[in-house]
Amino acid sequence: MSTTAPTHQQARRASAASAVGSLVEWYDFALYGAAAALVFNTQFFHSDDPTTGLLAAFAAFAVGYFARPFGGVVFGHLGDKVGRKPVMIFTLVLMGISTALIGLLPTYDSIGVAAPILLVVLRVLQGLGAGAEYAGAITLSAESAPPTHRGFYASWSGAGVWIGSALGVGSFQLCLWLTGDSFDTWGWRLPFLVSLVMLGISLYIRRSVKETDSFEQAKETDTIEPMPLVSLLRTDKGRLAVALGSNMMLSGFSYIPQVWALSYLTNDLAVAASAALGIQATMLVLGALSMPFFGRLGDRIGRRRLFLFGICFGIVWAFPMFMLIDTGSRTLIVLALSICFVGAVATCYAAQAAFLTELFPPSKRYSGVAFAREVSGALLGGTAPLAATAMVAAADSWWPVATWMVVMALISLVAVYCSKNYRSDHDQLDAERFNHNQSQVPSVRTRAAVTR
Structure with missing residues (x-):
């Protein structure tokens, strides 16, 4: 066709x-x-x-x-x-x-x-x-x-x-x-x-906006799944596990600088609420502006490679970020949070958008992406700030929160690394790989590309 x-x-x-x-x-x-x-x-x-x-x-x-x-x-x-x-x-x-x-x-x-x-x-x-x-x-x-x-x-x-x-x-x-x-x-x-x-x-x-060609092709070729999520849970558990794990970085990790940091600045460091909101707004704007750049970078060097870089950056930056924040200097606080948000969160967020859609076959793509993002988001998005507050209260220090961020990032690191079994940066432009019995096992060409 x-x-x-x-x-x-x-x-x-x-x-x-x-x-x-x-x-x-x-x-x-x-x-x-x-x-x-x-x-x-x-x-x-x-x-x-x-x-x-x-x-x-x-x-x-x-x-x-x-x-x-x-x-x-x-x-x-x-x-x-x-x-x-x-x-x-x-x-x-x-x-x-x-x-x-x-x-x-x-x-x-x-x-x-x-x-x-x-x-x-x-x-x-x-x-x-x-x-x-x-x-x-x-x-x-x-x-x-x-x-x-x-x-x-x-x-x-x-x-x-x-x-x-x-x-x-x-x-x-x-x-x-x-x-x-x-x-x-x-x-x-x-x-x-x-x-x-x-x-x-x-x-x-x-x-x-018109309907996408991927869905129209699935409909015309009669490959639409009667129960897409059930099919994923039965035959594609590995893909779902990769997708769920990848989102730990964008729920358990990112909600610390994005949400909880506002509470830490005002309640623990006595930063004025208006100043803290200004810092948060600066962080959000910088993140939004950098997203298209990182999305384009993922087109050039590969989403998986970009995703792994953002995760590793987050692991390295978690402890230095809090050290800079605890100086109380407004300039250093903005610098610490903005570097974290752009270098780690925005990088991973931009990479994940295309990464997830390329991970699942078209007939099960919407279900797979929605399930992976929302289940992990519900478990960690709302609880990460609560957990961080409890950890600071118990330890009277930020180090358990930084450790939490590193653990969340490490889970994503493992998940994205293991994604090589289902997709590679080499085949990210190839939509036909799902048409050759590859919902479970990558091709010889893909395996060779991964090992290079």
Whole structure:
């Protein structure tokens, strides 16, 4: 069957649509995190003890993370069965509407216990939609790109993640400044309602994206799996193990500088909250700007090689990073965290986008990517900051946290190293390798390339 090679115009359109969806996804999640810390504990969770209300608000925040694997399984399955495009449109609408409805919820004072219940329900819907959004974004981008530029275009979604996170926190701070004393009554609702505008723009962009050739070929050749994830668990456990292990770097490791460091700076080093937020924003922006560069570098030197470099850099930098942070110098803190975020996290994030899509055959790709990312993310994404806080409290030092980061990176190092049994940088441009009974065993040519 003859097919038309993806064009750069098609790739740009798909990657832009994917990046905007990732931006909306993480705008929504960042927005909820900020609201949980500042507003939800008093507006939705009635308690005479402020700490109890805050814990309840953050528990609802965690619910979104635990819902993500279920969304990944369900929508990943549908993405492999009915197509990438329709599923991505549905998950985007689900996230956008759920976020906007949070901005319209009555408070506890208005409807009592129904308020926190409705908030948790909407948070679950957010998590279900987000559970397949990023997996679909990188799958659509990678499959829509010319093979020689797959890493570059797939990396756009990762940049969208960090821009969305920065916008979520920034919009909340802006509304706090603009509405002043009215923020606790109605000002906090505005950023949630803005999600409708972002949803409309995203849908406008996504409607022009066509279904990928990889899925169309699978449909035409009748190779679509009836139960993609079941098939992976039965015949491709090694691929799933590699994918799960690779994500330890981007959940257990990366959530320390990306999330927990903000708490460490303010609570342990007495850095002003505004300064700490500025440091975090700088880190996110630098990471987003570097993503396309590393994606393109992966096209040139190989994703696996780039991934391994980023992991090794993280292992080496974990302890020096904390040594620089503990000096208390704002300049050195920014330098330490930015080097970690760009040299280790952004490098691995950019490499992983195309790496994961090349790891799984097209008929099971959406399910495999979504399952691997969301299961490990649910287990470690929400618990890494909690574990780091407990370790510092117990040891009265940062060294257990640095050790945690090294352990997470070492797990990913082993997983990515073992990926040579399923894919190599030599064959990363070859989509036909899945058509020659290679779902389990690499070819002789691939084995030879790996050993060189």
